[in-house]
Amino acid sequence: MTDLPAVPLLRLDPGIPMPARAHTGDAGVDLCTTVDVTLEPGRRALVGTGIAVALPVGTVGLIHPRSGLAAKFGLSVVNTPGTVDAGYRGEIKVCLINHDPDRVVELRRGDRIAQLLVQKVELVDFVEVDSLDDTSRGAGGYGSSGGHAGLVKEGS
Ligand SMILES: O=c1ccn([C@H]2C[C@H](O)[C@@H](COP(=O)(O)OP(=O)(O)OP(=O)(O)O)O2)c(=O)[nH]1
Numbered sequence: 001m002t003d004l005p006a007v008p009l010l011r012l013d014p015g016i017p018m019p020a021r022a023h024t025g026d027a028g029v030d031l032c033t034t035v036d037v038t039l040e041p042g043r044r045a046l047v048g049t050g051i052a053v054a055l056p057v058g059t060v061g062l063i064h065p066r067s068g069l070a071a072k073f074g075l076s077v078v079n080t081p082g083t084v085d086a087g088y089r090g091e092i093k094v095c096l097i098n099h100d101p102d103r104v105v106e107l108r109r110g111d112r113i114a115q116l117l118v119q120k121v122e123l124v125d126f127v128e129v130d131s132l133d134d135t136s137r138g139a140g141g142y143g144s145s146g147g148h149a150g151l152v153k154e155g156s
């Protein structure tokens, strides 16, 4: 399903299973926490996954939240998606955050807490210039195309 060779993966914690896809064709492999974590509302924690990888140059690992945990418990990743550089050989870690305003999130060692996607990435160079070409968007951004009126109620 890919023209890339299998990615070398070191299991730093033998008690944690190989990352795996829940279903054939899934974009990501699930990552587990190596530690129990209790996250009070609004709190975050950096947790280990027990794995290290050697991604091919020209690819990047992206750490995404799991949608089920996000929808059910408000659990997400602070820096989503986390960036795992091809040259990184340390343990992949995940900076989890509890976005739920009221409920504590309790995670146990071995729970699947996030997912790792591997994508090809262009390693472009940058060249300094004096001006940029004209486009219809120009410098417009951050809502310049409209569509936000009425989304926020007066006084909120
Ligand atoms: O969710 C993440 C994000 C990053 N990393 C590791 C792999 C990545 O290659 C390295 C550096 O990440 P990043 O470049 O996002 O962090 P930084 O704050 O810029 O650190 P550095 O100065 O080390 O680049 O940390 C993780 O294990 N998990």
Ligand SMILES: [Mg+2]
Pocket: none
């Ligand atoms: Mg960096």
